[in-house]
Structures are given as C-alpha cells and as structure tokens.
Amino acid sequence: MAPSLDTIFAALSDPTRRAILTMLLEDDMAVTDVAEPFEMSLAAISKHLVILANAGLIAQEKRGRVKWCKLQPDALREASVWMQGFGQFEAINLDAFERFLETELAPADLPGPDEEPGEEASGR
Amino acid sequence: MAPSLDTIFAALSDPTRRAILTMLLEDDMAVTDVAEPFEMSLAAISKHLVILANAGLIAQEKRGRVKWCKLQPDALREASVWMQGFGQFEAINLDAFERFLETELAPADLPGPDEEPGEEASGR
DNA sequence: TCCATGTTCAACCGAAGGGTTGAGAATGCC
DNA sequence: GGCATTCTCAACCCTTCGGTTGAACATGGA
Structure with missing residues (x-):
C-alpha cells in the first residue's frame, strides 16, 4: 500500500522513531542492534520498525535469522x-x-x- | 515554548489539520470560516487549531470577537x-x-x- | 537433535487523540 | 439592557498508541 502522508507524519512524530532513522542514516542495521541503545524492550522497537516500514520510511529484508533495516528516503x-x-x-x-x-x-x-x-x- | 519536532510532526499527521494549513495558504481566516467546509463541530476545529498553534504552525490573533488564524511557516x-x-x-x-x-x-x-x-x- | 539467537505475536495496561455535546465567556450591534 | 455571534471549556466516549511481559516461531550451529 502506498503510504499516506498521515502515516508518514505520524511515524515521524515519535522521537524514538526519528532516532532510529538517524541511526540508519549511517548504516543498515539488524533489529537487535537498532534496539540496543534504547531503554525499552525489543518488542517495542520491533513495533516501531513496523510503523516505519508501513510508512515506507524503511525497508526490512530478512537474511537468515537476521532482519536488516534500511533507510528508504522516498x-x-x-x-x-x-x-x-x-x-x-x-x-x-x-x-x-x-x-x-x-x-x-x-x-x-x-x-x-x-x-x-x-x-x-x-x-x- | 519552542515547538518540538514531536509536536510539529504530530500536528501534520492529521488530514484535517493539513487541510486547514492548505486553506490558510490562501488567506488568513477566522475560526468559524475555517470550520465551515468540514463536517465536524466547531469545537473540534477549535481543538485542531490549538494543536496547530502549539506546534507553531499557525498564529492566532484575536480582533474583536473574531480570532484570526495565520499560517506561520517557521x-x-x-x-x-x-x-x-x-x-x-x-x-x-x-x-x-x-x-x-x-x-x-x-x-x-x-x-x-x-x-x-x-x-x-x-x-x- | 538440542539449544541459543533473532524476531514477532498476543494479551494486556495506562495515557493520549479525536470526536461529541452543552454550558459559558467575550464581544458587537440594536 | 438584551440578544446574537464567536469561540473555548468541561465532561464524556471510544479508539489508537506506546509500552510491558511471556510465549511462540524461525533459523543457525554444536
């Protein structure tokens, strides 16, 4: 589904998610590594990543056990x-x-x- | 208070509020006039305007009975x-x-x- | 096969969001 | 003064959001 402005802006409105995007600016990362610097559960970060992906802001690709997150600036x-x-x-x-x-x-x-x-x- | 990115993006995430901003692009408007095209109560629009103002996206100036809303692009x-x-x-x-x-x-x-x-x- | 690792799912919780209605405070007009 | 107009406040409702925990699924390695 083509992400709407609603979902894009909503995704951007959370500081944790913006921080994640900033981290991904440097490099692609695995979910666990994305979660590491934050003081919240892995499940919470996983949810944030889903929101970012639904907004089209990141892409997630699974290789083996590891799911890689990649910034998608479109x-x-x-x-x-x-x-x-x-x-x-x-x-x-x-x-x-x-x-x-x-x-x-x-x-x-x-x-x-x-x-x-x-x-x-x-x-x- | 300086509006944070949190509040700015959150304000932008609602279609009604983005529509309001678009309307204000053409001209400054009174609250009642802003509300007119929408199918929701005046109180609801008033709330939306507060959110936009808190985000620094609009300024509101009261002249007489009428409160004028002005786009504030900073x-x-x-x-x-x-x-x-x-x-x-x-x-x-x-x-x-x-x-x-x-x-x-x-x-x-x-x-x-x-x-x-x-x-x-x-x-x- | 068994176990550790990586990630998500499901159920739950409290807080915030977006809407309603009705009352109320200012203001302008006669 | 009396009344209409403009706008906000307060209380409420329901849904969504952001977080938790514990279990489950999927994969890789010994």
Missing part, C-alpha cells in the same frame, strides 16, 4: 514535497541547516537536543 | 530541514552539503502551487 521526499507546497519558504536558511547538522551529527547520542530517549548508541 | 521550515537531511544524503558527507547548498540557492519560483483545499477534508 517517503520522506514525498512529505518534503508536500511541505514545499507552502511557498513561504523561499529557501531553507543556513541557520536551520546548521541546527540540523548539530542534531544529526552529534557524536552518538541519537536523541536531538529536543528530547532524550535512550542513551549512547554504541557504534554498532 | 515550524514547517524546521521540520523540512530535518527531512531534507534524509532526502538529500545517502550518508552524511560533504557532497551532501554541496547538494544542500544547491537546493538552498535554487530560485524561489513558486508563489505556492494552487492546490484545492477540499481534497481530504472530511476524513474517516
């Missing part, structure tokens, strides 16, 4: 296009981009400055 | 920047930065694509 692009419809942003300013980089490149603490779910993402 | 910009990170970078690297700059410097064509507000108005 859905994000769709949402981004919707936003561009609000012509008010003539251009994205650099301040905003810097804030983005701070958020996303911060060493390994996945949660942005905004929130704090898990702890350190031990590098894979 | 929050959208913040969310958009977050998403651009995934849309443009396969992995974070400096090439990505260059591509970002290309986007950033692209001429602001669009006064806003004319879309019809009614599309997904009465969800359910």
Whole structure:
C-alpha cells in the first residue's frame, strides 16, 4: 500500500522513531542492534520498525535469522514535497541547516537536543 | 515554548489539520470560516487549531470577537530541514552539503502551487 | 537433535487523540 | 439592557498508541 502522508507524519512524530532513522542514516542495521541503545524492550522497537516500514520510511529484508533495516528516503521526499507546497519558504536558511547538522551529527547520542530517549548508541 | 519536532510532526499527521494549513495558504481566516467546509463541530476545529498553534504552525490573533488564524511557516521550515537531511544524503558527507547548498540557492519560483483545499477534508 | 539467537505475536495496561455535546465567556450591534 | 455571534471549556466516549511481559516461531550451529 502506498503510504499516506498521515502515516508518514505520524511515524515521524515519535522521537524514538526519528532516532532510529538517524541511526540508519549511517548504516543498515539488524533489529537487535537498532534496539540496543534504547531503554525499552525489543518488542517495542520491533513495533516501531513496523510503523516505519508501513510508512515506507524503511525497508526490512530478512537474511537468515537476521532482519536488516534500511533507510528508504522516498517517503520522506514525498512529505518534503508536500511541505514545499507552502511557498513561504523561499529557501531553507543556513541557520536551520546548521541546527540540523548539530542534531544529526552529534557524536552518538541519537536523541536531538529536543528530547532524550535512550542513551549512547554504541557504534554498532 | 519552542515547538518540538514531536509536536510539529504530530500536528501534520492529521488530514484535517493539513487541510486547514492548505486553506490558510490562501488567506488568513477566522475560526468559524475555517470550520465551515468540514463536517465536524466547531469545537473540534477549535481543538485542531490549538494543536496547530502549539506546534507553531499557525498564529492566532484575536480582533474583536473574531480570532484570526495565520499560517506561520517557521515550524514547517524546521521540520523540512530535518527531512531534507534524509532526502538529500545517502550518508552524511560533504557532497551532501554541496547538494544542500544547491537546493538552498535554487530560485524561489513558486508563489505556492494552487492546490484545492477540499481534497481530504472530511476524513474517516 | 538440542539449544541459543533473532524476531514477532498476543494479551494486556495506562495515557493520549479525536470526536461529541452543552454550558459559558467575550464581544458587537440594536 | 438584551440578544446574537464567536469561540473555548468541561465532561464524556471510544479508539489508537506506546509500552510491558511471556510465549511462540524461525533459523543457525554444536
């Protein structure tokens, strides 16, 4: 099913899920490894991954016992296009981009400055 | 309070609220006028507007009896920047930065694509 | 075969979301 | 003042969400 904006934005509204996406930005990961930095059960992370997959934000491929999660930016692009419809942003300013980089490149603490779910993402 | 990505994306995840934003793209509107095309109570729309305002997506200004709603694209910009990170970078690297700059410097064509507000108005 | 590993399923729980209705607070108009 | 208009508040209802735990399924390795 083609993911709707509803499901995409809803998926993005949870800090844990955004953190997962950020982690996947670096590399594909197995479910267990995705769950490791978070202080919640594996089942909970598994549910989050299903939500992300339903939104089309990630793809999951099973190889052997292990299910690999891979970022799939197309859905994000769709949402981004919707936003561009609000012509008010003539251009994205650099301040905003810097804030983005701070958020996303911060060493390994996945949660942005905004929130704090898990702890350190031990590098894979 | 600075609206978080949580609240911004959550606000965007509802079709009624996105439709409202689209309507406000054309013009500022009073609460009653915002509610008019929808098949739900005024109170429900009022709640939606509070959520949009808390997310920083709209501003509300009371003049006389009437409360005017105005689009406020800053929050959208913040969310958009977050998403651009995934849309443009396969992995974070400096090439990505260059591509970002290309986007950033692209001429602001669009006064806003004319879309019809009614599309997904009465969800359910 | 038996066991450990990786992941999901099922049932449950409390909190939040989206809607309703009815009452109530401001404000503008006569 | 009296009344209509505009909007929010409060209480409620039902569903969804995010989490838990324990069991089950699937696979790989000894």
